[in-house]
Amino acid sequence: MKRIFSVLVENRSGVLSKVSGLFARRSFNIESLAVGETNDPEVSCMTIVSSGSAQTMEQIEKQLNKKLDVIKIKSFENWQSVTRELILIKVRYNKSNREEILSICTLAGAQVVDAGKRSMMIQLCDTPEKVQMMLDLLAGISIVEVARTGTLALQRCVDTEK
């Protein structure tokens, strides 16, 4: 099973390594990890996507809770949340495939954010599945570089209002 952990941590040096070290030491899987400061500059939010047995998912939450730099953990599944990833893709283009690339962008809702004579940069912000779909669609195109964030997720409003 796949599970998303939204972990509020003290915004201090070394905390990221403590949390990632915990995953390494206990053989917990990290599928993606995204970290950023919250509205409170003393607090960062780590969004960690992991997968494994239900017992492992329970242990991840319990072991994270033992770390003194961890303030709060919410864990939920994909369908209980809004998830987003941001990807920047630099592709090489020529006259013959330019239109095809642009139509893929339209189809996926991506934007061209920079362009040169032979290459352009495409940006897409969407669910992890859509981001993957975009990459698959561009499989036949010459991709120069890719930068992709980990998954960001927040629990759906209706669930947190309860």
Place this chain on the structure above:
Amino acid sequence: MNGADAVAKCLELQGVKTVYGYPGVAICPVYDSILKTDIHTVLVRSEANAAHAASGMARISGEPGVCICTSGPGATNLITGIATAYADSIPLVCITGQVNSDLIGGDVFQEADITGAAESFVKYSYLVRKVSDIPRIFREAFHIASTGRRGPVLIDIPADIQAQEVRKFVWPEEVALRTYKPTFRGNPMQIRKVVKALEECHKPILYTGGGVHLCGAADLVRQFSEKHQIPVVSTMMGIGTMPSRHELYMGMAGNNGNLAANLAIKDADLVILVGARLADRAVNQPEKMLAGKVLVHIDVDPAEIGKNAKCDLPIVGDAKAIFEDLILEEIQMNDMSEWTGRLREVRQKKSRRVTPEQFTDPAYFVNTLSTAMDENSVYVADVGQNQIWSCANVVMRSGRFLTSGGMGTMGYALPAAIGAKMADRNRQVVSVSGDGGFQMAMMELATMNQEGVDLKIVVLNNSALGMVREYQHFSCENRFTMVDLRGGPDYEQLAKAYGIGYLNISSNEEVEETIKTFLSSKGSVLLEVIVDEDGVVRKAGGLK
């Protein structure tokens, strides 16, 4: 007042009386400041032993042990001691010197990233970056080490921070940690459920681990067992929860445990696990072993519950607090006399063993030694065959049994015994090692002498690394390798070199008399016991 003075003041405010350690330039200011206080400093002969000695002291005093070492190799040497304490949840505050703040990361002389290196063995660690943080950090460190699930906390202090001026020393009245609030009292609803489970079951047992000693719940657990006639089994770390000859105590369970204890677990329909984690040596396949039983798990660390076995009824909290509540409950137990009677019969069966005449039987030796020891004495066992002989045959009354259970660190016994004795000089302390483990720690005989510590030291000498040799016997068709210890030393000469007494036993006939002389001797004595290198602990069973 500088940073180092602030450290010394914090230690005083925490009521620290003794620190163990090894100096170096990066920690010299702290030792210099301690000189101005009444805190007693103990120079060990190798850093890991500073942590072991502090661990021995903590386990007897109940207060966090403190060790202070220098940067780089001093700090890395300390790691084994920290990891040993972590595996057994022993409260320690470990202080290390660090190179100057502006040099950190430069790979300068005696620099080691100790907070990074020790991360997975500490409950928490600090790298002090501002001198004004020292009082808060020390206040928090002692609180963290000694509450919830106990464990080591590391404080790494750069040399320049130790030298910086402290403008105002502010000792926090209270610890304000928003991320750390360990549960103390058990949930009353869960306690009610345990009462109900007890009333419904027919074969309950209490299965106690090291956590019972760490929170001082042993007396209460015993009273609870007596009140409701519930049999008790223990893990290795739980030895001493009950007197060995108590009619409700079935012994140590596990691979190396007693038949009655393992039978009790096998037969039980309700297992109340207290402060134990069901590690692989205690229960081989927890899921299989506990199938069809109701498992109640009492632990202060919620992460232990459900980690190694599926739990039906968790109670998170301090075992002492939980048993304070449980003992007040009126519980209508079913009649279990037939079952407990049967267990008792198994428990009383004596196993026969045959030892070649030219050797001492270690089981008989441990049994006789621990019977002759003072009632409240401290028995410190090392690691290896000696540990298994010890835990399977030791006769406990109101004393303590200390050993490195989780990490299995060789060389633990001697330094831990020094710490235990220094925690309570009125108690008899006996250290029992094999010749392998003893040689990993024998430099501490000097520390023992220097501190005027009176220890009774046993070396079970088989001129081999017995536990590994036994493994090679059973699993490698007697292809013995890396286990031969016939390089000495001559223990009589060694005892002489350190100016302590020496005795030896090489056959069963000498055991009783020599133990009498050994225990009644004034000052420290080394007792060498010649045992058979072919002796095996498998199915040790016990002589009781």
